[in-house]
Amino acid sequence: MIYLDHAAATPVNPKVLKAMEPYFSHDFFNPSAAYLPAKKVASDYEAAKATIAHAIGAKASDLIITAGATEANNLALTNMANVLYLETEHDSVRNVATRYGGEPIEVLKNGVIDLRDLKSKITDNIELVSVSLVNNELGTIQPLTEISELIREIKLDRLRRGIKQKLLLHSDASQALNLLDINVARLGVDLLTLNAAKIYGPKGVGALYVSHDVKLLPLTYGGGQEKGLRSGTENVPGVIGFAKAVELAKEHLNGNRKKYATWRKHLLSELQGYELVNKKHSLDNFIVLCYNGIDAERLVFLLEEKQIYVSTGAACAASKGQKSHVLSAIGLTDEQIAGSLRLTFGETNDENQIHEAAKIINAVVASEKERLKDV
Amino acid sequence: MSKVFVGMSGGVDSSVSAALLVEQGYDVTGVYMKNWSRDLPGMKCPWAEDLADAKRVAVKLGIPFEVWDFEDAYREKVVEYMLSEFKKGNTPNPDIICNQEIKFKLFYEKAMERGADFIATGHYARTGSLSQLGALQSVAVRALAPAARGDGSDNETVLCRALDENKDQTYFLYRISNEALAHTLFPIGGMLKPDVKKLAQKKGLHNAYKKESMGVCFVGEVGMKDFLKEYIDIQPGEIREIETEKNLGYHEGTIFYTIGQRHGLYISGNKGETNDGLPYYVVKKDLQNNIVYVSKNLNDSRIWTKKLQLKDVILRQDLPLDSIRLRHRAPLIPATFDGKTLHFETEIKRPASGQSAVFYSQKICLGGGIIAE
Numbered sequence: 001m002i003y004l005d006h007a008a009a010t011p012v013n014p015k016v017l018k019a020m021e022p023y024f025s026h027d028f029f030n031p032s033a034a035y036l037p038a039k040k041v042a043s044d045y046e047a048a049k050a051t052i053a054h055a056i057g058a059k060a061s062d063l064i065i066t067a068g069a070t071e072a073n074n075l076a077l078t079n080m081a082n083v084l085y086l087e088t089e090h091d092s093v094r095n096v097a098t099r100y101g102g103e104p105i106e107v108l109k110n111g112v113i114d115l116r117d118l119k120s121k122i123t124d125n126i127e128l129v130s131v132s133l134v135n136n137e138l139g140t141i142q143p144l145t146e147i148s149e150l151i152r153e154i155k156l157d158r159l160r161r162g163i164k165q166k167l168l169l170h171s172d173a174s175q176a177l178n179l180l181d182i183n184v185a186r187l188g189v190d191l192l193t194l195n196a197a198k199i200y201g202p203k204g205v206g207a208l209y210v211s212h213d214v215k216l217l218p219l220t221y222g223g224g225q226e227k228g229l230r231s232g233t234e235n236v237p238g239v240i241g242f243a244k245a246v247e248l249a250k251e252h253l254n255g256n257r258k259k260y261a262t263w264r265k266h267l268l269s270e271l272q273g274y275e276l277v278n279k280k281h282s283l284d285n286f287i288v289l290c291y292n293g294i295d296a297e298r299l300v301f302l303l304e305e306k307q308i309y310v311s312t313g314a315a316c317a318a319s320k321g322q323k324s325h326v327l328s329a330i331g332l333t334d335e336q337i338a339g340s341l342r343l344t345f346g347e348t349n350d351e352n353q354i355h356e357a358a359k360i361i362n363a364v365v366a367s368e369k370e371r372l373k374d375v
Numbered sequence: 376m377s378k379v380f381v382g383m384s385g386g387v388d389s390s391v392s393a394a395l396l397v398e399q400g401y402d403v404t405g406v407y408m409k410n411w412s413r414d415l416p417g418m419k420c421p422w423a424e425d426l427a428d429a430k431r432v433a434v435k436l437g438i439p440f441e442v443w444d445f446e447d448a449y450r451e452k453v454v455e456y457m458l459s460e461f462k463k464g465n466t467p468n469p470d471i472i473c474n475q476e477i478k479f480k481l482f483y484e485k486a487m488e489r490g491a492d493f494i495a496t497g498h499y500a501r502t503g504s505l506s507q508l509g510a511l512q513s514v515a516v517r518a519l520a521p522a523a524r525g526d527g528s529d530n531e532t533v534l535c536r537a538l539d540e541n542k543d544q545t546y547f548l549y550r551i552s553n554e555a556l557a558h559t560l561f562p563i564g565g566m567l568k569p570d571v572k573k574l575a576q577k578k579g580l581h582n583a584y585k586k587e588s589m590g591v592c593f594v595g596e597v598g599m600k601d602f603l604k605e606y607i608d609i610q611p612g613e614i615r616e617i618e619t620e621k622n623l624g625y626h627e628g629t630i631f632y633t634i635g636q637r638h639g640l641y642i643s644g645n646k647g648e649t650n651d652g653l654p655y656y657v658v659k660k661d662l663q664n665n666i667v668y669v670s671k672n673l674n675d676s677r678i679w680t681k682k683l684q685l686k687d688v689i690l691r692q693d694l695p696l697d698s699i700r701l702r703h704r705a706p707l708i709p710a711t712f713d714g715k716t717l718h719f720e721t722e723i724k725r726p727a728s729g730q731s732a733v734f735y736s737q738k739i740c741l742g743g744g745i746i747a748e
Contacts, residue, residue, distance in 0.1 A: 297427075301434040371437060 001307045002353045002360075006198075006285065006346030007136060007175060008311060012241065013200040013347070019244040020202065023237035031234050032223070045236050048243035052207060055246045056173075056192065057183035064208045064226045065239055069174040069195035071219070072208035075229065076170045076191045077102075077130060079217050084121055085130040086113055086142070088326040093130050093172060105131070111140035111330050112281050115150065122154055124163050132172040133180065133187070137326040137342060138278045139286025141180070144171055148188025168214060174198050174206075178249050179257055179283050190214050196238070200347060201245030205238035260284035260345050263354045267343070270358035273365060277332070277340060285345040290332070294368050296341045302364045308357055311342045376402045379560060380486035381495040382478060383407055383440075385428030389497030390580045391571050392562040396495055397436050399562075405433035405440040408482055410449040410473070415598070415605055432580055443485060445477050452476040458606050461630045464662045465729025465748070470547045479551035483558065493560045498544045499537035500740075501564035502556060505692070506531070532557040533692060534740040539567045545740040546703040549733045550689050600631060612665035617658050617675070626667045632657045633727040635678045679722040684715060685732060685744030694736040699743070701726045707735060 023041070031042035050060035066072040070092035077083060077093065083102035085093050088111065094102075106117040113131060122129070129151060131142050148169050155167050173182055174195035184192055192209040196202055210216060210229070222231030261284040268276065268287065277288035291299070296312045303310055312324075327337045345354070381393045383405040396403045407429045412422045426442060433440035453473050460467035478496060486494045534556055537543040551559075563571050603609070609628030616623055626632065636657045658677040659668035670677075698707035699717060711718045717732055726732075726746055733743035 297430060298434045298440075301431045304431075305435070 001309070002357050003348045004308065004310045004343040004345065004357060006348070007139070007342065007344035009203070010198055010200045010346055011348060012202055013245060013248055015248060016201055016241045016244045020237040020241040023240050027236070031236060032225070041236055045234055045239055048239045051243040052194065052239075052246050053209070055177070055182070055250055056194070056209060057185055058209050061227075062184075062209050062212060064210055064229045065235065065242075066206045066208055066230055067204050067235070068197065069172065069193050069206040071230075072193040072195075072206045073130075073170075073172055075208050075216060075219055076193065076210075077128065078219055080128040080168075082126045083128045083130060084118065084126055086132065087329045088135050088137070088140070089130060089132055090136050090172060090174075093132070094325075097130065105129075107140075107329050109331050110280055111135060111138045111278065111326075113142050113147065115143075115146065118147065119150065122151075122167070124158065124165055127166060128168045128170055128191075130170040130172070132174075133182070133192075134173070134175040134283055135326060136175050137324060138288055138330070139175070139283040139344070140278060140281050141176075141283060142171075144169075144187045144189065152188065175283070177246065179253065179260070179285065181253060184209055184211070196242035196245055199245045199249045202238050202241045205235060205242045207242070256347075257284055263345055263349070263351065266351075267354050267358055270355065270362075272362050273369075275336075277327070277330075287343040289341045289343070290336050291339040291341065291365055292336065293372070294339045294365065296339050298368060299341055299361075299364055302368070303361065306360050306364070308360055312340060376400065377492040378402045378404075378490055379493045379495050380404050380406050380482075380489065380491050382482060382497070383429035383433060384497070385425035385432070386497065387572060387575045387580070388499070388563055389429070390432040391575050391578070392495055392497040393432065393438065394436055394574070394578050394580065395562040396560065397438060401493075403436070403438045405429060405436075405438050406482070406486075407440070407442045408477065409442055409444045409446060410453075410477060411446065415601060428581075435580065443482065445481055448481055449473070449477055454606075458603075460729050461603055462607060463729075464630065464660050466633050466727035467729040468547075468731055471550055471731055474547055475550040475552075479548075479555040479559070483552075483555040487558070491558070493558050494555070495560040495562055497563060498548060498561050499539055499542040499564060499568075500545050500548055500561045501535040501537060502559060502561065503533050503535050503739075504531045505533060535564075535738045536735070536740065537561075538565045541704070542568045544703070545735075546700055546731070546733050549691070549731065549740055549743040553691065603628075603630060610665055612667070614667045614669055616655075617668040617670045618672075623655070623669065629660050629662055629665055629667055632660060632667050634658060634660070635724055635727075678725055680725045681719050681722050683717045683719075683726070683732060684747040685712075685717060686747045688714075688744035689742040690734075691742040692736070692739065694739060694741055696734045696736055696741055698735050700733045700735065701730065701746075 027037070027041050027044070029038035029041045031038060031045050046060055049063050049065065053060045053063045064075065066075060073090070073092040074096050077096040077100070080100060083097045083100060084105050085097040085102050086107065087104035088107050103121060105121060106114045108114050118129070129147070131144065131147055133144055134141055151167055151169050158165060158167065168190040169188065170191035170193070171187065171189045172193040174193060175198055176182060177194060178199050190211040191214065194207045194209070196205040216229055218229045218231065220231050225231050225234055264284050264287060271289065274289040274291055277290050278286055300310060300312055323334065323337050324340070327340055332340070379396050379401045381389065381396055381403055383389045383393055384407070393403060393405055407426045409422060409426070412420055414420050430440050453469050453476060456472050457467050457469045483494050532553060534545055534548060536545050607630065609630065611625055611627055612629060613622050614624045614626050615621060634657055637654045653671045655669040655671055656673060656675070656678060657667060658670045658675045661668065696712050697709065699710045700707055708723065709720060712734065728746050728748045730746050731743050732746055734741040
């Protein structure tokens with residue numbers, strides 16, 4: 001098997017699994033219980049939260065643990081009046097934002113935010129701007145520092161003019177924690193979404209960093225865990241695993257980046273007959289290719305037979321039957337979208353697999369071209 | 376090379392049908408008919424998954440694959456019909472109308488426009504020609520090769536039950552046009568279901584183990600009630616005992632009940648009365664006053680009948696009728712038809728109005744009609 005869809009899911013690292021195991025059985029106690037073994041679990045949980053928080057330059061008390069990134073995005077955006085969101089955001093941002101009357105900010109042809117469009121749309125009633133750190137379909141890295149700089153100026157201007165409306169910056173960093181050094185202060189974000197499942201941690205665990213001066217309303221009411229913002233008995237093994245995954249990601253950050261950059265170069269030179277969609281400003285493990293005149297979904301099925309797993313540019317096309325809003329946003333035609341393939345490397349791969357994959361993808365594309373010739 | 380457009384649903388039957396056509400040397404194009412895609416509360420419409428399954432099979436077979444969108448027509452012809460029938464207190468069969476109006480009409484017409492010689496589906500049914508009747512009527516019916524089918528003139532082609540009597544789907548096909556039938560291939564009509572499954576496995580078609588979709592294509596059997604609740608304003612009302620007019624309880628909506636039905640009656644025994652534990656049966660629906668009448672008397676004359684009046688009758692061939700079928704997979708029962716009414720030798724349990732009675736002359740499906748009130 002050659003798995004080239006690490007942006008969709010990552011396997012849980014064995015070390016992560018090992019760290020989680022005791023908390024399913026021996027250390028199963030409810031962290032809220034009064035006796036000592038439970039207190040120990042509570043303190044392990046807090047320590048794990050601190051590990052995750054420190055990795056992004058925050059304190060444990062700034063983190064709200066959620067059941068995944070979608071819930072974190074929902075927590076960040078729900079009840080926000082007037083939201084601006086990048087048009088290429090994941091559905092877990094778009095669908096919440098539009099429910100509350102959000103407006104999209106356009107991207108340039110390279111997938112990067114159009115800062116002029118953002119500027120023109122931040123009117124005095126805008127409460128929150130949401131821009132992901134890394135796009136999930138293209139791997140595009142957004143200039144968060146520039147955006148937060150702009151937002152800071154606007155905030156100052158509002159204060160000068162005596163306008164009380166707050167202005168917050170949210171960023172979904174689900175795809176980024178693996179390969180980018182993230183620091184909330186440097187990025188200048190008020191809210192940041194994290195996801196364990198994309199960094200070799202367990203699925204169903206995420207977190208929302210909430211700057212101490214931001215007041216959110218809970219989506220889940222109950223026993224008041226997570227500062228009352230996310231009630232429910234703590235997912236202790238999940239958070240322990242998340243912390244371990246964060247630790248490992250930090251440790252291998254630079255090595256992985258170099259490795260993926262090399263693989264990307266090799267793969268792009270060995271593959272034939274494609275157009276590269278994400279030429280610049282992209283994470284090194286994201287490759288989005290366009291094969292003109294070819295139906296990429298057919299390639300997915302043909303590659304599946306050779307046990308190579310990739311996704312179409314429209315990652316969710318098969319499950320939702322829609323064309324990718326991300327690829328439309330960067331100006332691809334319907335035909336180009338249909339011909340787009342997304343390959344994302346990760347820890348399950350090695351150099352040999354990259355060469356092997358290039359060979360097989362070339363062969364499969366050639367066979368599709370041959371078939372089309374006969375029609 | 377004859378050109379065939381095969382309807383592919385993602386299920387094992389249409390997948391094997393497509394595979395057989397490829398094997399037999401046809402120029403095959405797979406088509407997914409997109410008839411319905413709307414999710415209902417608590418029910419995810421599986422259309423996109425089905426489409427992906429169908430496409431995966433097409434890719435595996437190396438054939439072109441297209442999606443034909445019939446959503447508007449389906450809504451207009453099938454769903455609207457179904458809803459209006461339910462509102463009238465009938466129990467319609469949307470699959471029959473879907474075959475008549477969509478699969479063997481719009482799909483057929485579009486395929487012909489695209490230069491098709493045939494369309495094909497994964498139905499368990501067969502076609503044959505009148506001139507071959509002798510062979511057809513013999514006990515051991517063979518799969519009929521399309522080449523052996525008369526001169527292709529529309530009235531030549533007859534619709535015949537599948538080799539697998541247990542799976543036969545002619546009940547759903549009795550209303551399709553002769554013209555479409557004359558240009559239709561049923562590649563698995565001469566096979567037994569277990570053999571179809573085995574062949575799917577042998578050919579490595581991934582969905583060989585996939586659960587079959589049953590009931591109405593887009594909601595499934597369980598979902599019909601929820602579906603109707605979405606589209607029809609349903610009022611709760613009284614359940615009364617027919618003999619006494621006594622109120623026995625309440626129902627969620629008259630349209631959910633069919634005559635003769637015994638399940639789903641929320642009847643509470645009145646205080647002070649001894650419940651003899653005998654079940655109640657629906658015997659009458661008063662739509663105007665929104666009352667469902669029930670009786671403990673299973674012999675109630677409203678449940679049993681020796682004749683059924685039909686409407687919208689279609690007669691495919693003028694051959695002697697020997698038996699009829701009142702439900703998909705129900706046993707064949709002897710009957711006579713006088714042009715309006717079916718007559719039975721012995722009393723039968725009355726089927727719901729809106730369902731179909733389908734006629735047979737031995738293996739040949741002669742048509743049928745819709746059961747009137």
